[in-house]
Amino acid sequence: MILRNAKIVLKDKIIENGWLEIENETIKSINEGDTQQEGIDLKGQWLLPGFIECHVHGGYGVDFETGTVEAYQKFGKMIPKEGITSYIQASVTNSKENNLKYLSAFKEFMKNQDENSAKCLGLHMEGPFISPAKKGAHELSLLEDPNIEVMKEFIELSDDNVRIITYAPDMQDGSFTKFLLDNNILPSAGHTNTSVQDFLKDYKIGVRHLTHLFNGMSGVSQQEPGLATAGLYFDDILCEVISDSIHIQPDTLRLIYKIKGPQGIVIITDAMNAKGEPDGNYKLGNLDVIKEGMKVSLKEGGALAGAGATYDHNVRVMLKEIPNLKMNELIYMTSINIAKQLNIFDSTGEISVGKKADLTVLDDKYEVNKTFINGKVAYEKSN
Ligand SMILES: [Zn+2]
Known part of the structure; x- marks a missing residue:
């Protein structure tokens, strides 16, 4: 799964526009910029560790x-x-x-x-x-x-x-x-x-x-x-x-x-x-x-x-x-x-390659938009 168009919050920096690749419940790669691959568009929202x-x-x-x-x-x-x-x-x-x-x-x-x-x-x-x-x-x-x-x-x-x-x-x-x-x-x-x-x-x-x-x-x-x-x-x-x-x-x-x-x-x-x-x-x-x-x-x-x-x-x-x-x-x-x-911390708690894709998406008012647990959508705000 690909999560794109996100402000990715890492412990030492924030990637203003980036994308994340998830495979088998875990984070496979963290990338700057955009991707042509199909994925969930996070529309510039914050992507944080759960x-x-x-x-x-x-x-x-x-x-x-x-x-x-x-x-x-x-x-x-x-x-x-x-x-x-x-x-x-x-x-x-x-x-x-x-x-x-x-x-x-x-x-x-x-x-x-x-x-x-x-x-x-x-x-x-x-x-x-x-x-x-x-x-x-x-x-x-x-x-x-x-x-x-x-x-x-x-x-x-x-x-x-x-x-x-x-x-x-x-x-x-x-x-x-x-x-x-x-x-x-x-x-x-x-x-x-x-x-x-x-x-x-x-x-x-x-x-x-x-x-x-x-x-x-x-x-x-x-x-x-x-x-x-x-x-x-x-x-x-x-x-x-x-x-x-x-x-x-x-x-x-x-x-x-x-x-x-x-x-x-x-x-x-x-x-x-x-x-x-x-x-x-x-x-x-x-x-x-x-x-x-x-x-x-x-x-x-x-x-x-x-x-x-x-x-x-x-x-x-x-x-x-x-x-x-x-x-x-x-x-x-x-x-x-x-x-x-x-x-x-070896398995979760931060956005890092190899850790579980436990993630929280916050909008510009810091309200929860989506939550991912082991790489799957566990919550999605309805519009
Ligand atoms: Zn108590």
């Missing part, structure tokens, strides 16, 4: 807690319209028996993913190993300290499909962190009140990922420097950023970008099941929440509870709010950084 979302609970009426193979499949089919080509399904804190139920369905789903759907890479468990002090919308009575034995059960029940764990590093002695790394699970510090000094023990062991920077964590303070301080300070920590301009105001977003640069940020949605659905009442786990526009909050108390924005929306906010942000800087935050973090 977005990889590492923290999304759900959308379109589906979430992990919906708990059926069909629901998970539906979600995978819907999100290419946001430009997403790969994703990690996130869970909230659940009871033991519910986890048992959901994980066994999720295990089946992982073996039965549809073609033309975004590729699910596994599960991001956000809880139960988080701190009551920064529990956010998680249910207090279900929280527990990081526990290797419980973790072993999760790994077994999911058929080794847990890829990321959000946990409070200050609630364990480092052994849990080591266990995650030894089992190829990405440890992500979050929902914690840890101090920088306490976090250093886990940074030294190898924690290099932060769950939604600033949200659900100790912050930046001259007297009590917390996890956000460490996340901003260490260049090699990748910070998840919910760039919906609700969870992080634009002035703070610019400060984060100024300090971290494109290589230190991964854009996420943290979206819950109401994403893409009308405003109204929904459930986040067992909790009652209200969706108003892109904002989702707890019915009781009004705290933010997950998010309602789509991935492409958060990309547009980034492009709007960060002065002079270039497209080849953007792709670090949507694709390259997280592909490296998840050890899949």
